[in-house]
Amino acid sequence: MADLVRIGIIGAGAVSDYHHVPGINLDPRAELVSICDPNSELLAQRQSDWGKTKVSTRFEDMADDPDVDAVIIATPNFTHHEIALACIKGGKHVMCEKPLGLNYTESAEMYRAARDANLRHMTAFTYRFAPSMRYVKHLVESGALGVPRHFRSQRFLDWPESSWGWRQSKKLAGAGDLFDMTIHRIDFAQDLLGPIKSICGAVAQFVPRDKTAEGEACEPSEVDDWSSLIGQFENGAVGVWEGSTLMKGYHNDGFGYEWAEVNGSEGSAAYQLTDPNNILIGKPGQTMEKLPVPDEYLVIDGSPRKPHEGVPSTVFRYDLVYEFVSAIVEERDAIPGFDHGASAQLVADSVLESFDKRTWIDINCDL
DSSP: OOSSEEEEEEOOSHHIIIIIHHHHHHOTTEEEEEEEOSOHHHHHHHHHHHOOOEEESOHHHHHTOTTOOEEEEOSOGGGHHHHHHHHHHTTOEEEEOSSSSSSHHHHHHHHHHHHHTTOOEEEOOGGGGOHHHHHHHHHHHHTTTOSEEEEEEEEEOBOOSSOOGGGGOHHHHSOSHIIIIIHHHHHHHHHHHOOEEEEEEEEEOOOOOOBOTTSOBOOOOOSOSEEEEEEEETTSOEEEEEEESBOTTOOGGGTOEEEEEEEETTEEEEEETTSTTEEEEEOTTSOOEEEEOOGGGSSOTTOOOOTTSSOHHHHGGGHHHHHHHHHHHHTSOOSSOHHHHHHHHHHHHHHHHHHHHTSOEEOOOOO
């Protein structure tokens, strides 16, 4: 593999603008060479925003382009499976936004296709790269917290109650908060404590979202705006997750509120999205105290990002591209890969099954 990785972006919306393109621009080994989006006006705007590149309204063009080495897929959920398989067939390394597919079957197929083609694959689970989350992982793996007993995640957002567009259709999005937000927390819980073996879960819809932001009538939402689950890990630990997009007073300039913690036999450690360069740690008989994350955990190894520059809640996201490019250049698996994305999706699928059947569901990831 040449040292310069030529990247194409499929889906020129806010997510790409927010952290994928800045990540590419930071990495001297990467170059944005092509943009694909069905919206011609947006393509023209992005060429002004991001610089002149090839453009196309058809993802097939990028999949077949010999001048593109790797693609980042940031399109609506229902398109991920088809686009990823086309790009893999075209010999492209692929990073894809979550959820990988509309269900575990699609996600597992994407993983197996990339694996069998010996191509790098990555799921854009952003929060694995948060400094405090990386440090919590170190504390768990080093034994500093003793035997892990419990994981808890709470993710609240204060979003408008108007239409989400395609995101509120089951056939286009798969699910709501569960697939959009809670799936991130499922992933990093498994990264911290290992596979989840059994879960019970529930979802709810509080508002119909039957009007657009402009007040026009539209098809009502079919998906959840609250999700929750209780899980048992293979290592004997347990976990509790809750997420919602309708928690008033938790706007925080769009970042919302997030708290995630691991409780062990010798201590507890907690991460907060709004303060990712600090961590809360408590030992037996003590009170949780805030401490700075050590400098070596503020960025991933080798990243050109300057750890103390920019908004902490934003800039850690740029490290996704650095990991993706590093995996390509070094010819190794990217982390988190499509296998991690598929595993988290199986748990999320099982939440819906659990709520439908009103029972616990055993997890059997057969990748």
